[in-house]
Amino acid sequence: MHTCVARAQEIESPPVAPSPVTPSPVTPSLAPFGVRLVAEAGFLGVLSNFGVFGTNATRIDFKDAAGQDVLAPYTRWSAELDLGRRHTVVFLIQPLSTEGTRTPPADERYEDVTFRGGVPVRTTFSFPFYRLSYLYEVAQSERGYLAFGGTAQIRNAEYTYEQLDGTRSSRSSSVGFVPALKARGELSVSRDAFLGFEVDGIYAPISVLNGSDNETVGAILDASIRAGLRVHERADVFLNVRYLGGGATNEDPNEYSKNWLHFLFVGLGARLDLVATPTRVHRPNAR
Numbered sequence: 001m002h003t004c005v006a007r008a009q010e011i012e013s014p015p016v017a018p019s020p021v022t023p024s025p026v027t028p029s030l031a032p033f034g035v036r037l038v039a040e041a042g043f044l045g046v047l048s049n050f051g052v053f054g055t056n057a058t059r060i061d062f063k064d065a066a067g068q069d070v071l072a073p074y075t076r077w078s079a080e081l082d083l084g085r086r087h088t089v090v091f092l093i094q095p096l097s098t099e100g101t102r103t104p105p106a107d108e109r110y111e112d113v114t115f116r117g118g119v120p121v122r123t124t125f126s127f128p129f130y131r132l133s134y135l136y137e138v139a140q141s142e143r144g145y146l147a148f149g150g151t152a153q154i155r156n157a158e159y160t161y162e163q164l165d166g167t168r169s170s171r172s173s174s175v176g177f178v179p180a181l182k183a184r185g186e187l188s189v190s191r192d193a194f195l196g197f198e199v200d201g202i203y204a205p206i207s208v209l210n211g212s213d214n215e216t217v218g219a220i221l222d223a224s225i226r227a228g229l230r231v232h233e234r235a236d237v238f239l240n241v242r243y244l245g246g247g248a249t250n251e252d253p254n255e256y257s258k259n260w261l262h263f264l265f266v267g268l269g270a271r272l273d274l275v276a277t278p279t280r281v282h283r284p285n286a287r
Contacts, residue, residue, distance in 0.1 A: 032083070032084070033081060033082055033083055033084075033275065034081070034082035034273060034275050035079070035080070035081060035082075035273070035274040035275040036079070036080040036081075036082070036271060036272065036273050036274065037078075037079055037080075037271070037272050037274060038077070038078045038079075038080065038269060038270070038271045038272075039075070039076070039077055039078075039269060039270055040075065040076040040077075040240055040267045040268070040269035041073070041074065041075045041076070041267055041268065041269070042073070042074060042240070042265060042266050042267020042268060043071040043072065043073055043074065043265075043266060043267070044071065044072050044073075044074045044096075044263050044264065044265045044266075045071055045263070045264045046062075046063045046068035046069070046072075046261070046262070046263055046264075047262040047263065047264055048063060048260075048261065048262045049061070049062040049063050049066075049068060049125070049260075049261040049262070049263075050062060050063075050259070050260065050261075051159065051172075051257070051258065051259040052256075052257065052258040052259070053110060053111050053159070053172045053256075053257050053259070054109070054110070054111050054112050054256060054257070055253055055256050056109060057109050057110060057111070057112075057256075058108040058109045058110060060108070060110065060123075060161075062123065062125050062159075062261075064100075064102060065100055065102055065121070065123040066098045066099060066100045066123045066124065066125040067098050067099055067100025067101075067123075068098050068100070068125070072098055074094075074095070074096065074265060074267065075095060076092070076093075076094050076267070076269075077092070077093045077094075078090055078091060078092040078093070079091050085137075085140070086136055086137040086140070086147075087134070087135070087136060087137075088134070088135040088136075088137075088147065088149075089132070089133070089134055089135075090131075090132070090133040090134075090135065091130075091131070091132055091133075092130070092131040092132075092133070093128075093130055093131075094128060094129050094130075094131070095128045096126070096127045096128050096129070097124070097125060097126040097127065097128070098124075098125050099122065099123070099124045099125070100122070100123055101120055101121065101122045101123070101164070102120070102121060102123070103118060103119065103120045103121070104117050104118075104119075104121060105117055105118070108121075110161045110170045110172075111161075111170040111171070111172050112170075113161075113168055113169075113170040114168075115161065115163055115168055115170075116163070116168075119163050119164070119165055119167075120163070120164040120165075121161060121162065121163050121164065122160075122161075122162045122164060123159070123160070123161055123162075124158070124159070124160040125159060126156075126157065126158040126159075127155070127156075127157050127158075127261075128156050129153050129154060129155050129156065129178075130153070130154045130156070131151055131152070131153045131154075131200070132151070132152050132153075133149060133150065133151040133152075133182050133200070134149040134150055134182075135147040135148065135149035135182060135184055136148060136149055142188075143187060143188045144185065144186045144187035144188055144194070145185060145186060146183075146184075146185040147183065147184050147185065148181075148182070148183050149181075149182045149183075150179065150180070150181055150182055151179065151180040151181070151182045151200045152177065152178075152179055153177070153178040153179070153180060153200075153220070154175070154176075154177060154178075155174065155175065155176045155177075155178050156175050157172075157173065157174045157175075157176075157259075158171070158172070158173040158174075159171070159172045159173070160172075172257075178202075178218070178220055179202060180200045180201055180202040180220055181200070181201060181202055182198075182199065182200045183197075183198070183199045184196070184197065184198045184199070185197055191230075192229055192230045193227070193228065193229055193230075194227075194228050194229075194230075194236070195225070195226070195227055195228075196225070196226045196227075196228065196238070197223075197224065197225050197226070198222075198223070198224050198226075199221075199222070199223045199224075200220070200221075200222040200223075201219075201220055201221040201222065201223065202219065202220060203217075203218075203219045204217070204218045204219065205217050216248060216249065216250045216251070216252070217248065217249050218246070218247070218248040218249075219245075219246050219247065219248075220245070220246035221243065221244070221245050221246060222242070222243075222244050223242065223243050224240050224241060224242035224243070224265075225240075225241055226238045226239060226240040226241070226269070227239050228271075234272060234273040235270065235271065235272045235273070236270070236271050237268065237269065237270050237271075238268070238269050238270075238271070239266075239267075239268060239269075240265070240266070240267050240268070240269050241264075241265070241266055242264070242265035242266075242267070243262075243263070243264055243265075244261075244262075244263045244264075244265065245260075245261065245262040245263065246260070246261065247259045247260030247261055248260075
């Protein structure tokens with residue numbers, strides 16, 4: 001009996017090792033949001049900037065009066081919040097101010113104040129604005145995206161006109177809400193390079209929009225194109241060229257004003273993802 005058992009053990013097949021199991025690729029979970037900071041700095045040139053404030057007022061060329069006949073530095077700052085795969089909220093701050101001194105050859109009238117010719121006048125132009133925007137991406141792919149939305153802008157304009165002898169001064173200020181449409185897009189042209197554009201703009205004839213007798217007309221256009229390079233999986237740098245134009249005309253005799261400006265900006269910028277998420281894998285700065 002013992003011999004049979006031994007032979008049975010000899011002919012038993014050795015245990016078969018289990019086949020290795022290839023693990024399934026892990027899909028990263030989508031983060032609910034992403035946070036991005038964008039900064040831009042460079043110089044601006046004024047193509048034209050004039051204003052008429054008050055009835056029988058002099059047309060003031062601020063390019064000459066406010067020291068805008070030379071290049072001036074500028075900065076631009078924004079923070080962006082990505083929500084899910086298609087929604088983005090942008091908050092932007094754009095400081096903008098210049099100052100100059102000139103001697104008008106003849107009398108000038110500004111906001112019902114007459115300034116004598118031959119006396120030096122200091123003119124200050126301040127036009128910062130604050131902008132909250134929303135974008136929805138209507139198209140997205142591994143190479144780029146296209147988004148449309150709207151903008152709510154707070155304009156904080158101030159002009160001061162002061163004779164250096166201290167005898168006369170005048171000030172015009174306006175804080176206003178400016179709605180606009182917005183579009184933005186980017187496209188990768190290589191692994192580490194991209195092109196992009198951004199536009200905020202609107203044309204608003206008030207009498208047409210609300211049926212009133214107020215013949216005020218306002219407009220804004222902030223349009224830029226950029227070329228950039230990815231320098232890190234969470235950061236890129238870019239060269240930006242921007243046109244900013246707009247203004248308003250109010251034909252009401254009691255509040256007559258006309259002010260239109262056209263600026264050109266050239267600057268370098270940087271963009272940093274503080275919270276990098278896989279929710280925007282199509283971003284040009286995603287590897």
